[in-house]
Amino acid sequence: MTRTEPMLSVKDLHANVGGKEILRGIDLEVGAGEVHAIMGPNGSGKSTFAQVLAGRETFEVTKGEVLYQGKDLLALSPEERAVAGIFMAFQYPVEIPGVGNLYFLRTALNALRKRRGEEELDAMDFLALAKEKMKLVAMDQSFTGRSVNEGFSGGEKKRNEIFQMAVLDPRLAILDETDSGLDIDALRIVAAGVNSLRSKDRAMIVITHYQRLLEYIVPDRVHVMSNGRIVRSGGRELALELEQKGYAPVEKRQEAAP
Amino acid sequence: MSTSAKTLQDLTNRQYKYGFVTDIEADTVPRGLNEDVIRLISAKKNEPEFMLEWRLKAYRHWLTMKEPRWQNVRYPPIDYQDIVYYSAPKPKGEGPKSLDEVDPELLKAFGKLGIPLEEQKMLSGVAVDAVFDSVSVATTFKAKLAEAGVIFCSFSEAVQEHPELVKKYLGSVVPYSDNFFATLNSAVFSDGSFCYIPKGVRCPMELSTYFRINAENTGQFERTLIVAEEGSYVSYLEGCTAPRRDKNQLHAAVVELVALDNAQIKYSTVQNWYPGDAQGKGGIYNFVTKRGAARGRASKISWTQVETGSAITWKYPSVILQGDDSVGEFHSVALTNNYQQADTGTKMIHIGKNTRSTILSKGISAGHGQNTYRGLVKIQKGATGSRNYTQCDSLLLGNRCGAHTMPYIEVKNTSSQVEHEASTSKIGEDQLFYCTQRGISEEDAVSMIVNGFCRQVFKELPMEFAVEAQKLLSVSLEGSIG
Numbered sequence: 250m251t252r253t254e255p256m257l258s259v260k261d262l263h264a265n266v267g268g269k270e271i272l273r274g275i276d277l278e279v280g281a282g283e284v285h286a287i288m289g290p291n292g293s294g295k296s297t298f299a300q301v302l303a304g305r306e307t308f309e310v311t312k313g314e315v316l317y318q319g320k321d322l323l324a325l326s327p328e329e330r331a332v333a334g335i336f337m338a339f340q341y342p343v344e345i346p347g348v349g350n351l352y353f354l355r356t357a358l359n360a361l362r363k364r365r366g367e368e369e370l371d372a373m374d375f376l377a378l379a380k381e382k383m384k385l386v387a388m389d390q391s392f393t394g395r396s397v398n399e400g401f402s403g404g405e406k407k408r409n410e411i412f413q414m415a416v417l418d419p420r421l422a423i424l425d426e427t428d429s430g431l432d433i434d435a436l437r438i439v440a441a442g443v444n445s446l447r448s449k450d451r452a453m454i455v456i457t458h459y460q461r462l463l464e465y466i467v468p469d470r471v472h473v474m475s476n477g478r479i480v481r482s483g484g485r486e487l488a489l490e491l492e493q494k495g496y497a498p499v500e501k502r503q504e505a506a507p
Numbered sequence: 508m509s510t511s512a513k514t515l516q517d518l519t520n521r522q523y524k525y526g527f528v529t530d531i532e533a534d535t536v537p538r539g540l541n542e543d544v545i546r547l548i549s550a551k552k553n554e555p556e557f558m559l560e561w562r563l564k565a566y567r568h569w570l571t572m573k574e575p576r577w578q579n580v581r582y583p584p585i586d587y588q589d590i591v592y593y594s595a596p597k598p599k600g601e602g603p604k605s606l607d608e609v610d611p612e613l614l615k616a617f618g619k620l621g622i623p624l625e626e627q628k629m630l631s632g633v634a635v636d637a638v639f640d641s642v643s644v645a646t647t648f649k650a651k652l653a654e655a656g657v658i659f660c661s662f663s664e665a666v667q668e669h670p671e672l673v674k675k676y677l678g679s680v681v682p683y684s685d686n687f688f689a690t691l692n693s694a695v696f697s698d699g700s701f702c703y704i705p706k707g708v709r710c711p712m713e714l715s716t717y718f719r720i721n722a723e724n725t726g727q728f729e730r731t732l733i734v735a736e737e738g739s740y741v742s743y744l745e746g747c748t749a750p751r752r753d754k755n756q757l758h759a760a761v762v763e764l765v766a767l768d769n770a771q772i773k774y775s776t777v778q779n780w781y782p783g784d785a786q787g788k789g790g791i792y793n794f795v796t797k798r799g800a801a802r803g804r805a806s807k808i809s810w811t812q813v814e815t816g817s818a819i820t821w822k823y824p825s826v827i828l829q830g831d832d833s834v835g836e837f838h839s840v841a842l843t844n845n846y847q848q849a850d851t852g853t854k855m856i857h858i859g860k861n862t863r864s865t866i867l868s869k870g871i872s873a874g875h876g877q878n879t880y881r882g883l884v885k886i887q888k889g890a891t892g893s894r895n896y897t898q899c900d901s902l903l904l905g906n907r908c909g910a911h912t913m914p915y916i917e918v919k920n921t922s923s924q925v926e927h928e929a930s931t932s933k934i935g936e937d938q939l940f941y942c943t944q945r946g947i948s949e950e951d952a953v954s955m956i957v958n959g960f961c962r963q964v965f966k967e968l969p970m971e972f973a974v975e976a977q978k979l980l981s982v983s984l985e986g987s988i989g
Contacts, residue, residue, distance in 0.1 A: 305944075327940060327943035327944050328943045330942075330944075331944060332946055336945075337944055342941070343940075345938055345941070345942075345955070345959055346959055347956055347962040348956065348959035348962075353945075353955070357945035357946050357947050360947050363944070396959065417946070454678075
């Protein structure tokens with residue numbers, strides 16, 4: 250695969266939370282149209298990396314740079330990153346009682362459109378769009394009347410994330426353990442939704458603990474994180490190898506490294 | 508959070524939108540309070556003897572009373588001799604007979620507040636009584652209401668035109684001796700609204716009073732009396748604003764509601780008195796007594812309040828459930844930001860059999876705001892088969908504010924049922940991040956989350972008011988994150 254300029258280029262990224270270093274020098278390049286999987290044991294920094302890319306302020310970037318579409322991503326606020334086309338599907342989607350699910354999403358979409366200089370969608374046009382996208386993750390009408398994630402099952406929350414992604418139509422989607430807590434049927438639905446959103450001008454970073462998800466969402470590249478760094482990268486076969494041997498060998502190798 | 512800090516700075520510098528002063532010549536009485544001042548107020552209003560007597564009785568009783576100190580609010584002592592108890596825009600000539608004769612400066616002032624008094628410009632469904640400092644300056648749609656037999660006028664006018672009704676109901680729910688501030692009000696109240704819905708009439712439009720304090724050093728003491736005869740219905744709205752001033756001003760109002768058999772009164776308030784500046788300087792002391800008597804069988808009184816203004820709010824809109832099967836409701840949103848304090852809640856006094864009450868209170872604290880819910884549910888021995896449901900939720904923004912819940916429950920029979928639920932939550936950093944990640948600004952996110960929190964209460968407000976309340980909440984919250 251030849252690339253001119255990657256969509257996302259991460260160089261030697263370090264980040265702390267509460268004084269503790271979690272990311273210890275991440276290097277990663279992701280091109281448009283590519284799907285990258287990031288795997289690794291618990292506590293390796295996968296979710297932190299996702300949240301740092303999305304701009305969560307609990308994490309302090311201490312070193313390194315992130316270029317997104319050639320621009321300094323770290324200088325942008327979370328909403329500016331959203332405007333620039335970054336979307337993160339949360340590992341633990343947040344409940345907002347009393348705020349309608351569709352109202353929330355329309356507010357978000359129109360905030361993005363407005364800041365991009367596009368016309369805002371009225372309620373009718375939005376509803377039409379939402380209904381079409383709901384089909385991608387097999388969401389039924391009862392979803393629309395409920396408050397954001399309130400009383401949703403684990404599977405419904407994750408489907409809601411992918412539904413939001415479909416409506417907001419990002420350029421770079423970061424899926425943070427979207428498979429966690431899903432049974433096999435829900436996993437299939439979510440994966441099908443994600444696959445339908447793969448396109449040549451959209452990149453995805455799929456963070457997962459298990460190889461299982463990658464049977465459904467087939468990545469172009471697989472990276473293994475350990476102790477705040479990417480310690481191995483490879484093709485799809487790397488995921489299978491990890492499935493068989495576990496994370497211990499890669500972690501050991503890293504410890505041996507200087 | 509650097510972005511939040513900046514938002515905070517930008518927004519706290521924003522000004523209270525209604526802080527302007529209208530330059531209008533006023534007729535005021537000398538500062539301070541004594542029997543002569545009360546006689547003077549009564550004389551200015553050309554009141555019948557019974558009114559003066561009632562005022563004096565109240566005043567003499569007030570002298571024996573002590574200002575209450577049990578409430579969870581702090582303020583320096585009020586010098587009651589430093590207040591002007593009566594201030595009225597000086598009438599040009601005889602005093603307005605109709606809207607055409609109202610001083611254009613006053614019309615302009617209310618226009619600026621978004622309350623045009625010219626009937627053709629108004630929402631056709633709402634009649635307004637506009638109170639400026641101590642007096643009512645205009646009441647709209649009187650003629651149209653009269654067709655339905657509804658009396659809606661200023662309190663002063665009611666004293667002149669319907670003294671028998673005033674005499675019968677004044678003080679019948681909140682007696683002149685009720686409490687320190689209500690008693691003070693009884694002595695010096697200058698105007699307010701009066702509303703009478705005759706038997707079987709469904710009031711054809713929303714009635715509303717808009718209170719505006721303009722003059723400096725003036726207290727506003729108005730009184731509202733609403734009587735709903737058998738089988739009638741009325742929905743009543745109240746709104747308030749005041750200019751920005753460094754000195755605190757006292758607003759001590761009394762509202763009395765009477766609902767007879769099968770009558771229903773719905774009373775909604777959007778209170779936006781000047782809250783003081785970001786350092787807690789100035790603002791209105793809103794010390795108000797509101798009470799309704801659900802006197803008749805199966806009568807119903809519901810209070811809905813959105814309290815966003817005032818330096819201090821001290822009020823407990825209550826319902827006395829006298830009639831069998833009567834219903835009392837209290838829905839409240841109280842927001843305190845900067846250095847605002849609120850001690851508010853309700854009392855539901857169950858006397859009749861099978862009476863029902865619902866209390867839904869949503870308190871929001873931001874900045875250094877202190878928010879107390881204080882409520883009493885009292886079910887008397889004879890109130891068999893009665894029920895109460897109370898839900899008190901508090902939402903905290905930031906870590907310098909406080910929320911307090913003080914429910915009192917007294918049940919004196921065994922066939923009644925009382926439920927109480929309470930919760931306290933914080934707007935989480937995770938909720939904000941979820942919103943901003945989706946492209947919603949932090950400020951809009953806070954306002955969206957708070958509005959969601961208040962949704963159950965806003966549902967109870969009449970449409971136009973609900974929209975207004977949501978906007979108000981957003982404005983009052985500006986700069987509350989950081």
